[in-house]
Amino acid sequence: MxxxxxxxxxxxxxxxxxxxxxxxxxxxxxxxxxxxxxxxxxxxxAGVITAYHALVDAKKLGYTLMALVHIAMDKHTDERFKTFEAQIRELPEVIECLLITGQSADYQLKVIVKDLDAYQELLLKRINHISGVTSVHTSFVLRRVVDSRAVPIT
Amino acid sequence: MxxxxxxxxxxxxxxxxxxxxxxxxxxxxxxxxxxxxxxxxxxxxAGVITAYHALVDAKKLGYTLMALVHIAMDKHTDERFKTFEAQIRELPEVIECLLITGQSADYQLKVIVKDLDAYQELLLKRINHISGVTSVHTSFVLRRVVDSRAVPIT
DNA sequence: TTTTTATACGCTATTTTATGCCAAAAAATG
DNA sequence: CATTTTTTGGCATAAAATAGCGTATAAAAA
The missing domain is CATH 1.10.10.10 (Winged helix-like DNA-binding domain superfamily/Winged helix DNA-binding domain)
Structure with missing residues (x-):
C-alpha cells in the first residue's frame, strides 16, 4: 500500500x-x-492501523508495581518456546512478552501486579513452574520516563 | 473515585x-x-482513562527493527538523570524509557528503527553522546509474543 | 421505621457526526 | 494533448452524541 x-x-x-x-x-x-x-x-x-485502545491508569486500579522479568531457558527448541509462550499468554499480569537476543536471557516479560506479595505469587507459583525456565532475573520499574507506542511519523 | x-x-x-x-x-x-x-x-x-490511541503497525511504515537498550550511568545524581531524560525525550525512535532497579543498568530504552544502520546512527551519534552514559547493552527483539497494555480487569 | 436527601437512571429533543452516492476536479497515462 | 483513472467535495440520509428533565432508587437523617 x-x-x-x-x-x-x-x-x-x-x-x-x-x-x-x-x-x-x-x-x-x-x-x-x-x-x-x-x-x-x-x-x-490494509492493517496499517491495527487497533484502537483506551489507555487505563494501572495505579488507579491498584496495580502499583511494574517489573521487567528476564528469563532464560534450558534448551532452545521449538517445543520449549511453544509451551512457554502458551503458558505465558494465560497470565493477564504479563502485559508484554518479548523474545530477545542476548547473553543471559531469552525472554523479557513486563508484568504489573498489585504489590510485592502478588509478584512473589506470580513468580513462584506461575512462572517458575513453566518447564524449561532455568533462570529468572527481576528489575522493578521505578519510573516511566517515556511511555508511548507511537511510530515516528515525520 | x-x-x-x-x-x-x-x-x-x-x-x-x-x-x-x-x-x-x-x-x-x-x-x-x-x-x-x-x-x-x-x-x-478522574484520570482512570488517560488517553485513546490508534495502534499503528511499525513494520508497515518501515520500522523493521525493535531493540531494548540497557544503559548505565556514571553517577546517580538528579542532575545526571534530568539531562539524560530530557535528551532521550527528544528522540522519537525511543518509544519507551524506564528507570529500573538492578545490577547493571539504570535505564531500559525501547527503540524502533528502520534498519541496523539507523540503529547504529542512533546509538553512536545520539545516545552515546549524552553525558553520564557509561555502558550500553543492546538486545534485539526477535518476536513479540504478547504485546498488550491492558490492565487486568476481573 | 419514616422522612429527607442525594445520586443515578432512562426518556426525549436537539445537535453533531458518519456514510453512501454522484458529479466535478485532479492526476496519471499513452 | 486527449483520454483514462483516481480522488475529491457536496449533498442527503441515517446514526450517534449530548444536554435537559422527570423519576426511581438507595443512602442518610430524623
Missing part, C-alpha cells in the same frame, strides 16, 4: 488521539470528511 | 476497542446510553 502525505497525517493524528471524530480529523489534515473517512478505512483494511 | 461493576465493564470494553460507540458500549454493559456516557466522561475526568 502506498501512503501519501494525507495518510501520514491521519496516522499521526489518530496515534495521538484515537477518538478524534472524522470531521475533526478531516479539518486537521485539510480534507473533506468523505475522502478522509475513506482513507481511514483503507488504512484499517 | 469509587468504581463499580459498570465502570470495570466500561474499562474492559474500551481497553479492547477504544472506538466503540457509546451506544454499543451501553448495550454491552447493560445500561442506557446517557448514564453510560456520563460514566465514561467521569472515568476520563
Amino acid at each position: 502506498e501512503l501519501d502525505r494525507y495518510d501520514y497525517q491521519i496516522l499521526k493524528c489518530l496515534q495521538q488521539d484515537g477518538r478524534l471524530s472524522n470531521q475533526d480529523l478531516a479539518d486537521r489534515i485539510g480534507l473533506s470528511p468523505s475522502p478522509c473517512l475513506r482513507r481511514v478505512r483503507a488504512l484499517e483494511e | 469509587e468504581l463499580d461493576r459498570y465502570d470495570y465493564q466500561i474499562l474492559k470494553c474500551l481497553q479492547q476497542d477504544g472506538r466503540l460507540s457509546n451506544q454499543d458500549l451501553a448495550d454491552r454493559i447493560g445500561l442506557s446510553p446517557s448514564p453510560c456516557l456520563r460514566r465514561v466522561r467521569a472515568l476520563e475526568e
